[in-house]
Amino acid sequence: MKKGFRISALAALVMLLASCASMPMAGDAGRAPVAASERQPDAVKPELEAEEGDKGAVEAGSTPAAKPSNVLQEGTGQLINIDAASKLPRKPPEQGKASLNFADMPIADVVKMILGDLLGENYIISAGVSGTVTFSTARPVTPEQAFSILEMLLSWNNLALVYVDGQYSVVPSANAVRGNLTPRVGSAEQARGYEVRAVPLDYIAPTEMEKLLQPYAKEGAILKADNARSIIVVAGSRRELENYMATIDVFDVDWIKGMSIGLITLEQAEAKTLGPELEQIFGEQSQSPLAGMFRFIPIERLNAIMVITPQRRYLDEAERWIARLDQGGNQPGVRLYVYDVKNVKATDLADRLNDIFGSSGGESSRANTSSAAGGLAPGLQPVELSSSTGGSLNLRGPTGEKASEPKSSRSSGSSGNSGDSRPAAASGGGAVAVGGGGAGGDQGLAIVEGDDIRITAVEENNQLIIRATPAQYDAIRGAIRKLDSVPLQVHIEARLLDVSLINNLRFGVQWYFEQALPLLVPPDDGTGTGGGSSAAKAVVERMEYGVVNGTSNDFIFRGTSAGALVQMLQSEGDVKVLSAPSVMVLNNTEASINVGQQIPVVSSQFVGIGTGGSGSVGQSYVQFRDTGIILNVKPRVNPGGLVFMEIQAEQSTPGAASDAIGGNVPVDKKTIETEVAVQSGDTVLLGGLIQQNDSNSQSGFPGLMKIPVIGRLFGSSSRDNSRKELLVLITPTVIRGGGESARELTEEYKKRFQGLSPLIEDMEAAERARKELKESER
Known part of the structure; x- marks a missing residue:
């Protein structure tokens, strides 16, 4: 009976202990159980991996x-070496046999008595060593103690004892290291006189150890703290080195x-x-x-x-x-957050966030809400989607009638705007209206049960105002951090050339590249037959180009080959640089350059009858039109560095006033409009716009040159059939890294202007010579 009772009690006790072991402590509520030394070191690994993953992986609709x-x-809690700090000083050695008693004794005599007579060592005393010493021992000392006493007495006079080539040298402390000693490792007990020790550190950075050691070391004792090698180099006598190394042992512990x-x-x-x-x-x-x-x-x-x-x-x-x-205020649920946008426009970022999270944004959102949801193909009708708490899916046509509905349940949610016929997305068990139309267009994302996200941009301060719950704001903030990055910039360098079509260029630049250029390539190149000027050959050898497509006048030049092209064209004919603009523009933003003048153009005229029928009254409306060189470029950079450009280039020249029609002069215009794709740093050549000027002129004696038959004897006539082609060279360069790359580009331009200095000086000298020649002719 008693045995059975004991077994039952033992079983109950075991069950009680097991239940106690499984119950958490009251103080650990809300905290995962951890060990005494480390609590869940890997608890944040999943979050870190998610942060380092795909930049676009921000799941807005999922439950946080x-x-x-x-x-x-x-x-x-131990930040010093307790064992090293608890070491007792060494026991004094047994009583020696030598007694020391110096009273104003010169240093040289003290060195001779201890180092020469007592220890029997060879020594040298450096020139200029002087001073006296007063010292006395109460009891006899050992030879080892006598050596330490000598080092101490020398240090009082800023002297050191250095062991070199089998003998000791007494030198000033400032000259003890340089040229005499090299760093050594090992215990300080092996030191012979003044030495240098390189002490490796296990845990603490040498620069931090230098700060800790500074109060305990003599001035100039710490020679080097090298973080790259994790060593600290100290110098001193044997007793000083022992103190330094003991101090290092105390502080060199695992700080973490x-x-x-x-x-x-x-x-x-x-x-x-x-x-x-x-x-x-x-x-x-x-x-x-x-x-x-x-x-x-x-x-x-x-x-x-x-x-x-x-x-x-x-x-x-x-x-x-x-x-x-960690409190967000007394307001439960939805809160208001303000985010400072750093690298992009707040209005643009608000538009992107509204696209991601389904909100049409606040008043500063520039996107049209009716077009933000996307258009439909002709003949198709929009359908409204809404989710119910029971998980059913309701489809409504434009008339509001249900296209299909499960009989087991009815939709308990709403789309936010009864007049909206665009799709709604499900979130959080209630219906969601994505960008309502009409009056509901500025209501944002309306989630049933009070979950309402609204994102508004403040243009003045470049900030975002976000109304959301903390869980929703975590998802939104994750997207903001990915989107609020430094935007790419593109440096666009353009050159507009006016090429006279003469000599080898008489048939146009395209024909020159396709037919004449291979003739200039050296025969050993494998692609040409030779011929042409040596200057043209030298330029061609530096060029690397390709045709954009087989039938166009567009060519792409690699690197600096575009500069070689200009030199080659100048060697073949007359080339004028009409304009060479350079501009920096944000990615996917249009840059516009206009060099010229504005001319008035009469757009409309009104003629009315005056008061009382006394004549007519006229009124004209005048607009101004840009002429000259007009260049519009919109670059778009893909991740691989390829730059897509939409290019519109125009050269327009006002005609003569005598040819005006209705008060408006004619405008001669050359236009290039195209889309190209080139790698960053390459140059695209656009051409093929050829203009021919046909003119006849006569000169001679007035009256006489118009006499029939013999009039030609008193005058002359000339005919001009000149042809010119407009070339556009555009070089896009992607600027990455923000301000640093922009500064590098600025430095490159400075070097270019510095390279023009000799040329400018030569031009100024030539102008002065020309003026002097004219004055001498007078």
């Missing part, structure tokens, strides 16, 4: 994951293992805001006894605060206080 557990790593570190994730507050507040309360700015015991580092990428403290018990206190301060 639960708040990740805080990561707390409790340290040992000793410190307690926590990564505390925030739910409501922002890390960049809460971090400075914690520093004011607990940090060095608090001017309290706790100053210096905490370090708070905001981790904006994770919206978390990293806490570092040498005291383990302070880590739990910091976690509790952060939880108390």
